Amino acid sequence: MNDMRILERDVDTNTIKFAGRDVHVYYGETEAIKGIDVDIEDKTVTAFIGPSGCGKSTFLRCLNRMNDTIDVCRVTGKITLDGEDIYDRKVDPVQLRAKVGMVFQKPNPFPKSIYDNIAYGPRIHGLAKTKADLDDIVEQSLRRGAIWDEVKDRLDAPGTGLSGGQQQRLCIARAIATAPEVLLMDEPCSALDPIATAQVEELIDELRTNYSVVIVTHSMQQAARVSQKTAFFHLGDLVEFGPTNEIFTNPKDPRTESYITGRIG
Amino acid sequence: MTDATAPSAPVSGDAEPSSLFTQTNRTKRRNAAEKRFKAYGLGAIGIGILSLVVLLVSILGNGLPAFKQTYVVMDVTLDESVLDPNGNRNPEDIAKVLTFGYTPIIRGAAQNLVREMGGEVEGLTDGMIGDMISKEAAGQLRRFVLANPDLIGTTQEFKFLANGRIDGFFKGRVTMESAQIDSNVSPEQLVAAERLAEAGHLTTSFNLGFLTAPDASDQRPEAAGLGVAIIGSVYMMLVVLALALPIGVAASIYLEEFAPKNWITDIIEVNISNLAAVPSIVFGILGLAIFINYAHLPQSAPIVGGLVLTLMTLPTIIISTRASLKSVPPSIKDAALGVGASKMQTVFHHVLPLAMPGILTGAIIGLAQALGETAPLLLIGMVAFVRDYPGAPPEGLFDPSTALPVQVYNWTQRSDPAFFERASGAIIVLLVLLVLMNLVAIILRRRFERRW
Numbered sequence: 001m002n003d004m005r006i007l008e009r010d011v012d013t014n015t016i017k018f019a020g021r022d023v024h025v026y027y028g029e030t031e032a033i034k035g036i037d038v039d040i041e042d043k044t045v046t047a048f049i050g051p052s053g054c055g056k057s058t059f060l061r062c063l064n065r066m067n068d069t070i071d072v073c074r075v076t077g078k079i080t081l082d083g084e085d086i087y088d089r090k091v092d093p094v095q096l097r098a099k100v101g102m103v104f105q106k107p108n109p110f111p112k113s114i115y116d117n118i119a120y121g122p123r124i125h126g127l128a129k130t131k132a133d134l135d136d137i138v139e140q141s142l143r144r145g146a147i148w149d150e151v152k153d154r155l156d157a158p159g160t161g162l163s164g165g166q167q168q169r170l171c172i173a174r175a176i177a178t179a180p181e182v183l184l185m186d187e188p189c190s191a192l193d194p195i196a197t198a199q200v201e202e203l204i205d206e207l208r209t210n211y212s213v214v215i216v217t218h219s220m221q222q223a224a225r226v227s228q229k230t231a232f233f234h235l236g237d238l239v240e241f242g243p244t245n246e247i248f249t250n251p252k253d254p255r256t257e258s259y260i261t262g263r264i265g
Numbered sequence: 266m267t268d269a270t271a272p273s274a275p276v277s278g279d280a281e282p283s284s285l286f287t288q289t290n291r292t293k294r295r296n297a298a299e300k301r302f303k304a305y306g307l308g309a310i311g312i313g314i315l316s317l318v319v320l321l322v323s324i325l326g327n328g329l330p331a332f333k334q335t336y337v338v339m340d341v342t343l344d345e346s347v348l349d350p351n352g353n354r355n356p357e358d359i360a361k362v363l364t365f366g367y368t369p370i371i372r373g374a375a376q377n378l379v380r381e382m383g384g385e386v387e388g389l390t391d392g393m394i395g396d397m398i399s400k401e402a403a404g405q406l407r408r409f410v411l412a413n414p415d416l417i418g419t420t421q422e423f424k425f426l427a428n429g430r431i432d433g434f435f436k437g438r439v440t441m442e443s444a445q446i447d448s449n450v451s452p453e454q455l456v457a458a459e460r461l462a463e464a465g466h467l468t469t470s471f472n473l474g475f476l477t478a479p480d481a482s483d484q485r486p487e488a489a490g491l492g493v494a495i496i497g498s499v500y501m502m503l504v505v506l507a508l509a510l511p512i513g514v515a516a517s518i519y520l521e522e523f524a525p526k527n528w529i530t531d532i533i534e535v536n537i538s539n540l541a542a543v544p545s546i547v548f549g550i551l552g553l554a555i556f557i558n559y560a561h562l563p564q565s566a567p568i569v570g571g572l573v574l575t576l577m578t579l580p581t582i583i584i585s586t587r588a589s590l591k592s593v594p595p596s597i598k599d600a601a602l603g604v605g606a607s608k609m610q611t612v613f614h615h616v617l618p619l620a621m622p623g624i625l626t627g628a629i630i631g632l633a634q635a636l637g638e639t640a641p642l643l644l645i646g647m648v649a650f651v652r653d654y655p656g657a658p659p660e661g662l663f664d665p666s667t668a669l670p671v672q673v674y675n676w677t678q679r680s681d682p683a684f685f686e687r688a689s690g691a692i693i694v695l696l697v698l699l700v701l702m703n704l705v706a707i708i709l710r711r712r713f714e715r716r717w
């Protein structure tokens with residue numbers, strides 16, 4: 001793995017955004033993540049792949065402490081964001097989540113207007129001083145979410161009235177609106193049709209210029225299309241982590257190989 | 266269900282070639298079962314509707330007459346020598362003449378009227394004529410004189426309540442035959458009443474007093490009204506709304522969204538469900554022990570009734586509120602947490618608005634239950650005979666009053682059948698209030714649900 005990272009550094013010189021060291025996650029007695037070390041880079045799309053139930057979502061949710069909302073869930077080890085331990089007692093998960101936005105598997109817009117969907121985050125974080133500022137944030141976010149042209153005439157319409165793909169891009173725009181540094185996406189395209197998927201994938205590729213994106217995906221084609229780095233999870237272990245093209249063309253671990261060639265999962 | 270356990274039919278292929286136009290036995294059986302089930306359902310609904318219709322018809326039939334009342338219209342000369350013996354129109358002096366002093370004036374006026382109008386009815390004594398007017402009339406006349414002392418000495422037209430039996434005669438409750446054996450009314454009086462009615466001096470009109478007047482004693486059912494009971498019930502509902510809704514919703518939000526899930530919260534949860542099933546009279550005993558005997562709050566007061574009903578309503582509100590909080594999709598909570606909302610912001614900005622229709626429905630069902638509750642109120646003394654209206658809130662909450670269902674109970678306990686009619690009338694008022702509350706619930710739900 002190490003020499004791979006050296007190779008990668010030659011290609012582009014990205015700083016490490018998230019670093020996980022010996023991360024274990026337990027749901028009650030069962031261990032869902034069994035000691036993971038991982039470095040996630042800035043301005044890179046990192047894909048988590050692996051068979052169902054291997055802990056991709058669990059690990060992703062550790063990165064913005066969404067696991068805190070699950071009573072039985074316990075995280076040990078160390079995860080740092082820009083060198084700061086996010087599980088430190090002094091860290092308020094609310095602040096962390098403003099920095100680390102999340103997009104969920106099922107599009108989940110608030111049952112409010114499109115405008116309010118985007119404006120909600122900036123409002124509660126006090127990002128806009130005036131209405132004009134807020135309007136501006138909403139427009140910028142919707143543009144970045146590649147949905148501005150479709151909704152600019154009906155910002156007052158309910159967000160839940162959009163099509164599935166539009167809803168998901170709205171959710172991405174909503175996540176962008178709080179000016180995060182990292183975007184976590186848990187199978188963002190699994191509820192979308194191929195055209196909407198293509199639009200979202202294109203969007204993810206654009207987002208890479210500004211954010212570090214971590215995407216969980218079921219589809220290896222998608223991982224291959226959008227990501228620069230890929231992590232293969234299997235039964236709670238991080239089996240292999242490296243540049244996407246290497247993982248797909250030249251997997252080191254037999255488990256990775258059999259997953260990619262369709263023998264497990 | 267039956268077809269699931271039945272041995273599976275042979276795979277097609279072994280079976281005879283079948284046409285889509287003939288039903289297989291299996292399909293026939295399934296369809297028959299479906300038809301039977303539909304019939305059961307229809308039957309159940311039919312029984313329900315039938316009971317409802319019977320109930321409504323009987324209550325409306327018995328109770329609607331309570332909203333009409335027979336009045337005697339007659340001229341009364343306000344005799345100065347009786348009403349203002351000192352002749353100085355000093356309100357204090359006039360007030361010294363009690364209702365007792367007014368009675369002879371009314372009786373005299375009634376006698377004149379009957380003698381003029383109807384001529385002679387054999388066996389009709391002056392006393393009988395006087396009894397045809399409600400005993401309430403003296404009080405009514407006195408109030409009028411005290412309010413208009415200048416009119417003493419003049420002759421004015423008044424509309425007095427007729428005696429309950431005379432009223433009953435025009436509503437069909439009292440007949441000539443029943444009057445024969447009734448010590449409170451005689452056939453002669455009824456004949457005289459008929460003549461008065463022909464002459465237009467006896468009219469039947471809408472009885473606003475039924476909704477506004479206080480209760481009246483056993484001897485004058487015609488004057489009894491629901492005024493105090495309605496005020497008492499409204500006050501209690503205000504207390505319940507002001508206490509049970511915020512406490513219940515706060516408790517539910519805490520239990521549902523914030524409390525750790527451990528054995529303590531489990532015990533609390535079980536106990537809340539149990540409390541919802543506790544007979545209401547137990548809450549009455551509790552109220553008697555705590556609020557009256559220990560806290561020394563006044564008896565018969567709406568505040569105590571409201572507190573007791575609050576205790577009773579809380580579990581209902583908590584259970585329904587928790588159910589509607591639970592029904593908010595977790596994805597919305599995730600979304601809010603995901604953009605960095607705190608737990609409280611998530612609850613108040615997203616979960617609560619979505620749960621609102623359910624919470625309101627639960628609250629109004631709880632209120633409706635409380636409105637109809639009788640047993641606990643009996644124990645805290647709200648069954649008392651109250652003639653004085655309670656004052657305006659908040660002080661009025663501590664004044665004695667009764668409540669609608671207790672008034673119904675109270676009236677059904679009295680011997681005069683006129684009170685039975687009034688009890689049914691009170692039930693109609695209660696039902697109308699319940700329907701109104703349900704309407705409010707529906708309207709509120711619509712308004713909150715309209716938001717996509």
Ligand SMILES: Nc1ncnc2c1ncn2[C@@H]1O[C@H](COP(=O)(O)OP(=O)(O)O)[C@@H](O)[C@H]1O
Pocket residue numbers: 027032050051052053054055056057058059070072
């Ligand atoms: N809330 C939870 N409570 C208990 N166990 C859970 C919970 N969420 C996930 N798990 C378990 O953790 C393991 C990993 O799940 P998950 O991270 O959702 O897998 P993936 O996203 O890779 O399909 C699974 O075995 C799953 O059963």
Ligand SMILES: [Mg+2]
Pocket residue numbers: 056057058186
């Ligand atoms: Mg998952």
